[in-house]
Amino acid sequence: MNERHNRPFVILLVEDEPADAHLIKVALRESQRQVDLHWVNDGVEAFEFLRRESDRFRTAPHPDLILLDLNMPRMDGREFLAAIKQEPAFRDIPAVMLTTSDVERDVLASYRLGAAGYIVKPVGLSELAAAVKGLEHYWFGVVRLPETGR
Numbered sequence: 707m708n709e710r711h712n713r714p715f716v717i718l719l720v721e722d723e724p725a726d727a728h729l730i731k732v733a734l735r736e737s738q739r740q741v742d743l744h745w746v747n748d749g750v751e752a753f754e755f756l757r758r759e760s761d762r763f764r765t766a767p768h769p770d771l772i773l774l775d776l777n778m779p780r781m782d783g784r785e786f787l788a789a790i791k792q793e794p795a796f797r798d799i800p801a802v803m804l805t806t807s808d809v810e811r812d813v814l815a816s817y818r819l820g821a822a823g824y825i826v827k828p829v830g831l832s833e834l835a836a837a838v839k840g841l842e843h844y845w846f847g848v849v850r851l852p853e854t855g856r
Contacts, residue, residue: 714742715846718769720752720786721745721804722778729831730773730804733838739846742767749781753789756796769799770851773841774821776805776812784815791820798852802841 717734721727727745734741744766746752752772755763772790776783783803790796800822805812808826816824825841828834845851 714740715771716742716767716769717744718752718755718772719743719745720747720749720772720778720783721775722747723775726775726827729834730838732831733835734842736835736839737842737846739842741842744769748778749783749786749789752786753781756790771845772799772801773804774801776803776807776816784819787816787819787821800845800849800851802845 719730734743746755754760755766758764758766774783787801802823803816803821804825804827806827813824825837828837
């Protein structure tokens, strides 16, 4: 069995809305796989996490997947996505947009910036849980993720 299956999948959730972050945490608790979820409020904090730049993030693990909100203060999802895809240490981490925006220009811009997926957040808890289960099945059951950055 692959080493990856013997450890939790590390997810970095970049989300400025505490209620949405809570719902995603709740949905991931139902996961078939062990998940190590880390939550930050925006792209600035996400970079601090990835670079282990503060005492708060000194021991931060390298994420297997980034779930990224689109509209956030300080550094939004588009800016963060564009920036990580320019950095060799982070460009191979798949980043999936998880946002309320269903606007075509946001979808297109996200993919052009290097998003690995785009999920429109459902409104209800059961719909969000189903979306997270689908995301989990695809990223942790079907796809082979790179071991880079370990």
